[in-house]
Amino acid sequence: xxxVFIKTYGCQMNERDSEAVAAQLVARGWSLxxxxxxxxxxxxxxxxxxxxxxxxxxxxxxxxxxxxxKNRPDVVLGFMGCMAQSRGRELIDKLPDVDLVxxxxxxxxxxxxxxxxxxxxxxxxVDVAEEQGSEATIREHLLNGNAKKSAAAFVxxxxxxxxxxxxxxxxxxxxxxxxxxxxxxxxxxxxxxxxGVKEIxxxxxxxxxxxxxxxxxxxxxxxxxxxxxxxxxxSSPVTPFVQLLDAVHEIDGLERIRFTSPHPKGYGDxxxxxxxxxxxxxxxxxxxxxxxxxRVLKLMHRGYTREKFLGIVKKLRAARPEIGITTDIIVxxxxxxxxxxxxxxxxxxxxxxxxxxxxxxxxxxxTPAAEMPDQVPQKIREERNQRLLELVNEIAARxxxxxxxxRVQILVEGPSWKNPARxxxxxxxxxxxxxxGSDRHRGHLMYLKITRAGSFTLYGDPAIVNL
Ligand code: 5AD
Numbered sequence: 001x002x003x004v005f006i007k008t009y010g011c012q013m014n015e016r017d018s019e020a021v022a023a024q025l026v027a028r029g030w031s032l033x034x035x036x037x038x039x040x041x042x043x044x045x046x047x048x049x050x051x052x053x054x055x056x057x058x059x060x061x062x063x064x065x066x067x068x069x070k071n072r073p074d075v076v077l078g079f080m081g082c083m084a085q086s087r088g089r090e091l092i093d094k095l096p097d098v099d100l101v102x103x104x105x106x107x108x109x110x111x112x113x114x115x116x117x118x119x120x121x122x123x124x125x126v127d128v129a130e131e132q133g134s135e136a137t138i139r140e141h142l143l144n145g146n147a148k149k150s151a152a153a154f155v156x157x158x159x160x161x162x163x164x165x166x167x168x169x170x171x172x173x174x175x176x177x178x179x180x181x182x183x184x185x186x187x188x189x190x191x192x193x194x195x196g197v198k199e200i201x202x203x204x205x206x207x208x209x210x211x212x213x214x215x216x217x218x219x220x221x222x223x224x225x226x227x228x229x230x231x232x233x234x235s236s237p238v239t240p241f242v243q244l245l246d247a248v249h250e251i252d253g254l255e256r257i258r259f260t261s262p263h264p265k266g267y268g269d270x271x272x273x274x275x276x277x278x279x280x281x282x283x284x285x286x287x288x289x290x291x292x293x294x295r296v297l298k299l300m301h302r303g304y305t306r307e308k309f310l311g312i313v314k315k316l317r318a319a320r321p322e323i324g325i326t327t328d329i330i331v332x333x334x335x336x337x338x339x340x341x342x343x344x345x346x347x348x349x350x351x352x353x354x355x356x357x358x359x360x361x362x363x364x365x366x367t368p369a370a371e372m373p374d375q376v377p378q379k380i381r382e383e384r385n386q387r388l389l390e391l392v393n394e395i396a397a398r399x400x401x402x403x404x405x406x407r408v409q410i411l412v413e414g415p416s417w418k419n420p421a422r423x424x425x426x427x428x429x430x431x432x433x434x435x436x437g438s439d440r441h442r443g444h445l446m447y448l449k450i451t452r453a454g455s456f457t458l459y460g461d462p463a464i465v466n467l
Pocket of ligand 1: 049050167168169288290328329330359360361362363364
């Protein structure tokens, strides 16, 4: 049977899609290759969020075509995911060595298409069509038989995004919002827990919009079938997303729940209340703010103001004082003045994010912002990036330092890639902790004492936890 190597660019949703494709192939008897140099099939799962990510994947494919294909002409090469979706056949025109272009609603077709190409039945396949029901197709996991068995798993709950932020290509690459049903998601989570999973991250492009577009009766059926807890437990109206959190929280043996990525607009009182009510919902939130300037937020079509955002942070911290808050920020959005940028700096100072992912604005095809006047020169984008990075690092260093001497719970994920003698895990507030451990710790929830803080990393010692 053939072997496959999948390289993933971009977000956690892409990681999850790659895992599902790998699991699908493993279920058919394929093996996972250690590198592109020994694989029969090489797939690049791509990201389109910034031009840089696209160029990286194209460059990689060019290298593979030149090196790997030269020595082994039968190697099958494919693009999948966001760039495959947005560029389609154009990718084969540009890179004639590519055999397969698989869109974001077609991951479940990977094994069939690869069989057809390998058997010679078809030479090239491009499938970037929409597919009804594709949201429920990302469900296979690699836990079984995987040497790196981990106690943390990702579950895809929805696909697509209807928010149409003016900078963002995602609605074009991932399509309209579509959600799986609660019983379907809960069944997958239960199965994972029965196989030893202790932490589940619910995934989607805009998870707080989960279930907003689905017909009400499906949810009613679920409630009648007693899969959902009764609504009367809540004081205010509850969004489908919070209903899902409630349902997943009922699963015995599931110790930790996370989700990503949400939209700040989805942080209504019901979700804040969920943080207060549900002990297994981890005290961490990734809240992409994008800008601290109301003028820019409006141009971005974000649907909230700086004040609204600050209000959410305040309520979250009131519900869970220990909560770790991270964010995404774009610098150099078209029309962003020095004054607007100062507002972003001041917001970062006010919130004190635990970490912020900073992106230099990158014009994307067919997005309104790419056509907006006053595009910010590259040099200024870089300067603002640098300035904000320094501030974010300085604040984070202070916050990490505060953990020294404290006792934290971590879920051990595996050896650190930098130093395999060290094990790595995450706190409930999503901070990485390293400690001298061994493989027997893998998959365990354990307590340790933090002895020192590094750059976005804590170091702990399990031996002195009670001292
Ligand atoms: N340019 C720069 N950053 C972008 N992001 C999305 N689109 C763009 C773009 N055109 C960033 C946003 C988003 C993160 C995943 O990527 O901050 O939250």
